[in-house]
Amino acid sequence: MSGHSNYVPKTGIERWLDARMPIVRLAYDSVVDFPTPKNLNYWYTFGGILALCLGIQLATGIVLAMHYVPHVDHAFASIERIMRDVNYGWLVRYMHANGASMFFIAVYAHMFRGLYYGSYKAPRELLWILGCVIYLLMMATAFMGYVLPWGQMSFHGAVVITNLFGALPVVGESITTWLWGGFAVDNPTLNRFFSLHYLLPFMIAGVVVLHIWALHVVGNNNPTGVEVKSKADTVPFHPYYTVKDGFAIAVFLLMFAAFVFFNPNALGDPVNYVPANPLVTPAHIVPEWYFLPFYAILRAVPDKLMGVLMMFGAIAVLFVLPWLDRSRVKSLRYRPTTRMYFFIFVVACLVLGYCGGKLPDEHVIPGLSTFTLFDADLNSMVWLSRFAAAYYFAYFLVILPWMGLTETPLPQPESISEPVLSHSAATPAGAAASPEKRG
Amino acid sequence: MLRKGLAIAVLGLALAGGPALAAGSQKEPRTVAWSFNGPFGKFDRAQLQRGYKVYREVCSACHAMSLMSFRNLGQKGGPFFDPKYPNPNDNPYVKTIAKDYEVSDIDGETGDVVKRPATAADRFPSPFPNEAAARASNGGALPPDFSTLSKSREGGPDYIYSLLTGYVTPPAGLQVPTGQHYNPYMPGDVSAYWKGKGHAPVGGMIAMAAPLAPEKVTFDDGTKSTVDQQARDVSAFLAWASEPKMEERKAFGVGAMVYLLILAGLLYVSYRRIWRNVAH
Numbered sequence: 001m002s003g004h005s006n007y008v009p010k011t012g013i014e015r016w017l018d019a020r021m022p023i024v025r026l027a028y029d030s031v032v033d034f035p036t037p038k039n040l041n042y043w044y045t046f047g048g049i050l051a052l053c054l055g056i057q058l059a060t061g062i063v064l065a066m067h068y069v070p071h072v073d074h075a076f077a078s079i080e081r082i083m084r085d086v087n088y089g090w091l092v093r094y095m096h097a098n099g100a101s102m103f104f105i106a107v108y109a110h111m112f113r114g115l116y117y118g119s120y121k122a123p124r125e126l127l128w129i130l131g132c133v134i135y136l137l138m139m140a141t142a143f144m145g146y147v148l149p150w151g152q153m154s155f156h157g158a159v160v161i162t163n164l165f166g167a168l169p170v171v172g173e174s175i176t177t178w179l180w181g182g183f184a185v186d187n188p189t190l191n192r193f194f195s196l197h198y199l200l201p202f203m204i205a206g207v208v209v210l211h212i213w214a215l216h217v218v219g220n221n222n223p224t225g226v227e228v229k230s231k232a233d234t235v236p237f238h239p240y241y242t243v244k245d246g247f248a249i250a251v252f253l254l255m256f257a258a259f260v261f262f263n264p265n266a267l268g269d270p271v272n273y274v275p276a277n278p279l280v281t282p283a284h285i286v287p288e289w290y291f292l293p294f295y296a297i298l299r300a301v302p303d304k305l306m307g308v309l310m311m312f313g314a315i316a317v318l319f320v321l322p323w324l325d326r327s328r329v330k331s332l333r334y335r336p337t338t339r340m341y342f343f344i345f346v347v348a349c350l351v352l353g354y355c356g357g358k359l360p361d362e363h364v365i366p367g368l369s370t371f372t373l374f375d376a377d378l379n380s381m382v383w384l385s386r387f388a389a390a391y392y393f394a395y396f397l398v399i400l401p402w403m404g405l406t407e408t409p410l411p412q413p414e415s416i417s418e419p420v421l422s423h424s425a426a427t428p429a430g431a432a433a434s435p436e437k438r439g
Numbered sequence: 440m441l442r443k444g445l446a447i448a449v450l451g452l453a454l455a456g457g458p459a460l461a462a463g464s465q466k467e468p469r470t471v472a473w474s475f476n477g478p479f480g481k482f483d484r485a486q487l488q489r490g491y492k493v494y495r496e497v498c499s500a501c502h503a504m505s506l507m508s509f510r511n512l513g514q515k516g517g518p519f520f521d522p523k524y525p526n527p528n529d530n531p532y533v534k535t536i537a538k539d540y541e542v543s544d545i546d547g548e549t550g551d552v553v554k555r556p557a558t559a560a561d562r563f564p565s566p567f568p569n570e571a572a573a574r575a576s577n578g579g580a581l582p583p584d585f586s587t588l589s590k591s592r593e594g595g596p597d598y599i600y601s602l603l604t605g606y607v608t609p610p611a612g613l614q615v616p617t618g619q620h621y622n623p624y625m626p627g628d629v630s631a632y633w634k635g636k637g638h639a640p641v642g643g644m645i646a647m648a649a650p651l652a653p654e655k656v657t658f659d660d661g662t663k664s665t666v667d668q669q670a671r672d673v674s675a676f677l678a679w680a681s682e683p684k685m686e687e688r689k690a691f692g693v694g695a696m697v698y699l700l701i702l703a704g705l706l707y708v709s710y711r712r713i714w715r716n717v718a719h
Binding site: 240 | 478506510583586587590591592593595599619626668681683684687688690692693695696699700702703706707709710714717719
């Protein structure tokens with residue numbers, strides 16, 4: 001994929017530029033001529049959607065920073081001022097706040113797709129790991145961004161999350177003091193979170209460049225998991241995937257707009273519209289929806305340090321996934337047993353998210369008291385999250401390694417084109433080839 | 440199919456996040472068919488004006504609205520908007536309302552603290568100089584600021600309406616402490632005050648006594664001044680105060696949705712045309 005280029009500079013300026021800095025060639029090879037498997041389905045459109053999400057967050061965020069005041073006495077009022085007095089401030093702020101949720105919806109779809117089609121396997125291990133780095137940076141950015149409005153949940157969420165680092169032995173307390181810039185969450189904390197919230201997205205953009213670079217070296221995976229064998233397996237990225245991604249982006253934006261314009265506060269906690277008050281703790285401190293599965297894992301473990309380690313472990317395990325799954329077959333289409341375990345894994349993640357939003361001792365089946373096992377009733381959210389968390393880790397650490405050794409996969413197609421061409425609908429006679437060459 | 444289900448489930452999880460957290464012990468708020476519900480909903484101008492009157496004559500004795508300025512009342516979408524005065528600072532109705540209030544200022548010549556009539560650009564004056572004074576006058580409780588009240592409560596205007604009309608005689612067995620009042624819509628836990636049999640009732644204690652009474656506010660448009668009407672109107676007014684740009688937002692949103700629908704349709708047709716000769 002890399003190395004060979006079909007770019008032919010046509011104008012004088014392009015020839016001049018190409019001899020000095022072949023930036024047009026780079027763009028042409030990356031987004032026009034880039035050979036892409038022709039069987040990518042809509043799950044593969046989330047990469048483009050995510051690029052758009054990052055762009056929206058950067059653009060709206062830069063405008064918000066022009067009006068926002070990072071000070072404990074003014075932050076809350078400055079956000080409200082943006083929504084009341086700044087021209088289209090409500091639009092910019094609601095796009096940014098809902099944009100974070102949309103970003104996570106897209107990133108979760110993108111990650112589950114990678115898990116299902118084995119996109120983390122050789123030669124794409126580094127591509128996957130760079131994606132995990134982006135995800136980690138996204139979580140840090142989203143957390144610090146949520147603190148900035150300085151509402152009740154901003155403040156108390158910051159207290160809970162920063163205190164987690166205090167559980168680490170020896171260095172814990174120093175790290176917490178360092179994060180706070182003092183001895184409690186206060187103005188220095190807000191200031192540094194604002195600074196970092198502005199910095200990290202540009203680091204994400206940098207890693208995105210590496211992510212795309214790594215993608216363009218090894219090429220796209222595809223739903224069959226069979227590598228590209230010949231030119232017949234691919235189509236040029238433009239216009240085939242620009243138009244398919246474009247359609248998916250338009251549909252995604254419809255959902256985005258439905259939230260921004262008609263239900264802008266549906267995904268947030270109403271308590272965050274109460275200004276922060278360190279002396280009043282909200283009844284339920286909960287993170288935003290996209291952190292709920294990890295919050296459930298944290299609370300599932302009775303010991304604080306172990307809970308913190310499990311929570312970070314749930315993300316860390318993704319980094320070593322390429323070496324945990326030993327199967328040579330990439331796509332779960334041809335691994336029926338593993339596929340079944342995968343869908344249970346998806347359910348376990350959703351269950352963890354559900355438990356994360358509930359109180360730990362709340363009954364799963366209302367009104368039914370069973371028996372107390374160790375510290376809680378068996379019919380409680382905390383036990384449900386324990387089972388789901390156990391499955392989460394077992395999927396990566398036991399099921400995938402074990403399946404790689406024991407499972408007999410279904411026969412895979414010879415090439416990407418084979419299952420396609422074996423359909424009755426062959427290319428119709430007189431079909432015009434290569435529409436990308438025209439106009 | 441399963442994959443589509445996954446996407447829907449992820450979104451469903453996102454949507455369930457909000458209500459899932461509302462597992463309190465209070466009564467579910469009663470649902471009101473607000474004029475501003477739905478994607479085409481608009482505020483009822485007359486209702487906002489009545490609601491402002493309730494706020495001014497009843498609530499503002501204790502509740503500040505520190506993020507609101509008088510000019511907001513006359514801006515587009517506000518209770519006293521008049522198309523003749525696109526700049527709300529010129530709106531004579533707003534100016535008259537402001538003039539009735541006195542605000543502190545610094546005399547530019549002498550530097551003395553003086554009082555002057557408020558202008559449209561001034562913020563609503565707060566009833567108490569600081570939090571301690573507010574608590575001292577209210578039995579230790581702090582009357583919440585109304586600027587963002589509606590969007591800071593689960594249920595929004597439905598909740599405010601239900602709370603205001605929800606004061607009931609406490610059930611026998613509930614010992615309500617002095618200075619507190621029982622309300623089934625108030626979040627909280629009354630089990631500490633429950634001396635009766637079985638489970639304690641849902642709801643909580645609130646320091647505010649039932650604030651509304653029939654005919655407590657005289658409506659200029661002749662609307663019958665019942666507690667229900669006053670509660671409805673002031674809830675609508677508070678919903679507007681929380682989201683003063685709601686009408687602009689929804690109007691913009693309808694345009695955006697139409698645009699995106701057409702764009703998605705065109706892109707889909709293009710997609711089908713470009714891909715028609717590729718077996719995939």
